[in-house]
Amino acid sequence: MFQATRLLRSTGLLEAVEDRGAEGMTAAEAATKTGLSIYAATVLLECGLSADLVAYDNGKFVITTLGAFIRRDEMTAVNMEFVHEVCYLGMHKLEDALRLGEPAGLRVFGEWKTVYEALAHLPENAKSAWLRFDHFYSDAAFPAASRIVLERQPQTMLDIGCNTGKWASLCLARSPELCATLVDLPGQLEMAMQNLREKGLGDRAVPCPVDVLDPHAELPSGFDAVWMSQFLVCFSEDEVRTILRRARRALRPGGRLWILDTFWDTQRFDAAAYCLINTSPYFTAIANGNSRMYRAEDILALAREEGLELQTTHERLGIYHSLLELAPG
Ligand SMILES: C[S@@+](CC[C@H](N)C(=O)[O-])C[C@H]1O[C@@H](n2cnc3c(N)ncnc32)[C@H](O)[C@@H]1O
Structure with missing residues (x-):
């Protein structure tokens, strides 16, 4: 069908x-x-x-x-192309992926540990469908989220999982005093820096390649704002813990950790929760084998374990997003 x-x-x-x-x-x-x-x-x-x-x-x-x-409907078109180009063939391996805790379906594209390592090398149709899917949702939430984050007038921002640099580009354009450090895997960082240079924003952006799956890989520190958008969903709960631990250390005193994500328990409409929950098998079979779409409460519980306290929650940004503002307790 x-x-x-x-x-x-x-x-x-x-x-x-x-x-x-x-x-x-x-x-x-x-x-x-x-x-x-x-x-x-x-x-x-x-x-x-x-x-x-x-x-x-x-x-x-x-x-x-x-x-x-x-x-x-544009969202329907974006979702359908993502399912067709990225998920459909690999979903045949969902059971293997669930049993092994590995993205067994990703093998349709080659031997990669995660879809994020594969992204820059995927066939053009799959890569553009993946990027359109990712950007369709975050793009809608970024303008409102950036107004909230920039209200605190950060001078330095660490964007973890910057992807093609869309968030950094928006914030740097809106805040001439701001400098951004971008963290991602090398393929994505290259795309991000190229995009920022093309917009004349490259001199206020520093690329910082870090594989956060290496628990010993430290992040740079001393930031007013640490930003993670649609990022923690890419990791298992244990991995999220180690990321939050390092993100906390990356803050300067008085700094804020911002988490923008699509939590299925904060949705207005049942259909939205249905769509988000049923995105989890993509994470299992294709993306990484061990993450899922989380509830806000799942992430907040992990953050509390890592000594981070919720300051404010902003709901209903863009289409599906919530923005969590956290600070060391
Ligand atoms: C779902 S995308 C979100 C991108 C962007 N923040 C947004 O909101 O549109 C997740 C990003 O995390 C990056 N990422 C995934 N695994 C990573 C890892 N192990 N180390 C560093 N970055 C990683 C991916 O390359 C990708 O750019």
């Missing part, structure tokens, strides 16, 4: 049917419009009928409300 739905959109069948409005379209007309055979158009449209994406009336297919959303 997933593949048929995706193809109903990507082949242009939903578009063709919707453009005919209430009058609808026969399978033969839809085939001519999209360049598919009548057989292929019939198979897909009948799948669409079973899923309420199209209705069938007097030999003609007519778009439904759900079908129109599948055709037009």
